[in-house]
Amino acid sequence: MSASQLPAKSNAEAAPIAQFQRIKSSRAFDEIAAQIRTELSSGRLTVGNRLPSERALSEQFGVSRNTLREALRSLEHAGLIRLQKGARGGAFISQHSGEAIATGLMDMYHVGTIQPAQLTEARIWLESVVVREACRRATAADIEMLNRNIDEAQEARRRGDFAGRAERHIEFHRMLARLTDNPIMVIVMNGVLDVLTHFVQRIGEYDNSFVLPSRRRFMEYFAAGDAEAAVAEMESCLKRLQRSYMSRIQASEGVSATKAAPRSRRSPPAAQR
Amino acid sequence: MSASQLPAKSNAEAAPIAQFQRIKSSRAFDEIAAQIRTELSSGRLTVGNRLPSERALSEQFGVSRNTLREALRSLEHAGLIRLQKGARGGAFISQHSGEAIATGLMDMYHVGTIQPAQLTEARIWLESVVVREACRRATAADIEMLNRNIDEAQEARRRGDFAGRAERHIEFHRMLARLTDNPIMVIVMNGVLDVLTHFVQRIGEYDNSFVLPSRRRFMEYFAAGDAEAAVAEMESCLKRLQRSYMSRIQASEGVSATKAAPRSRRSPPAAQR
DNA sequence: CTCCCCATTTGGTCCTACCATTCTACATTT
């Protein structure tokens, strides 16, 4: 096909982007999104590039502006592009913060695909990996940062600020995840912690007086580079937390929709006729 | 926050720190999607329910059908709803297979947020968790299923069917993930394996003759319930695979920009053994 | 030179119309 066209226009006014093809299948916007994804994975589009305007793109693809916008909506939701209004605005390839993954986990929790017990279970498993690798990489500055977080949590506790204390505790785990220096662990752990935060806020206060002493012991092992001891300390703390959660959820789940059935088959009992 | 670094315009009163909240998107379809999500998390909408038609919904929300469709597009991409044409069609609350998360990981890989080395690294970490838990739960039927998979891979190898063999090998890991019986592990592992499959297809064939013998040893430990030995066997196999991948990627990507150097901590005198 | 206003660009929304698909209900045939 027309491979070596090489326009090489030194214009560069809107976008030095490859020529898009006409779409064909059902759901044109799916194909459009797929084509743009292809451009991305091939490297012809990279972070920071600006796509042509909606009007220009719709003409290139040979579709209406409505259809093109639905394609852009899909890409924007995925975090691949960022839309900006105004004269020099448009669709910019964005850095993909992984927000879509966190949203996906949250959605799965909301529709009941993820049960609270499974959430805390996976969290414990992931955390053990995180702690082990974080311990392997942590610098003195990192350790100081973690200790500072514990101090802040203790201060919040002294003030009776339950929300602030919980926030510090969660932030502690986010820090550890970042220390792995692996975006997959960071993103997944962030998502799991997001859901967990939501979950904790729903069930209200709980007994976590044992967390701070555990943190101190944890940091001892952690600073000494004893990864396995740190993992064990963290795991025992999290398992105790998990028991707190589960006992509370049994108490609070008498009224709210429990979504008990993990698999709800077709339900609509009746329709208007 | 860097609020204290303002260039000191004629603003006499340096802004007292205040926790501002983001303005509500100002985009109608975002609010519509948020409202529907709220209905979902509150339990008023559950899997299998059918939303009103686009025309009816657009009237309820007081927006045009275009705007409503963009909201639905966002929800559909998230996997929360499934659109169906025809009479009695509409938007049905769907089971959320986690496809959005796999897509998100793939996108992150494509834009370079996830590097191949980080992909295989995280995969090894996750796999160790998966193997440990799968070993704890596997039934005789599960073990038979895994053995059958190995047989099929061996058969594919005999035929010289590289693609088929690779597919079986990947499927083996998906099976293990499912055995954890935890949707988070299943979804995340599926996503990571999707990206890995894509990555492997890109670099082409590689030396994996050691995989099948390792699988046999693995199954010995696994069937005996020796989780730690199984984990160690799998880890050593995966690390060897990783070296194969990395050597191949250096060969095929000699010139291509390999992004920025991996952030290396470890400047201060930290814990090192 | 600085500052402010305005034309231009561009995403966000609305409207109307038409098409393709899918199912229901009725009519036709056997």
Add this chain to the structure above:
DNA sequence: AAATGTAGAATGGTAGGACCAAATGGGGAG
């Protein structure tokens, strides 16, 4: 009466035009 075929309605998908609001840059006023 049962099986079959067909018309119609409901619904998502697409088209094309129009206008609004925000962001930008340039030109005019001071």
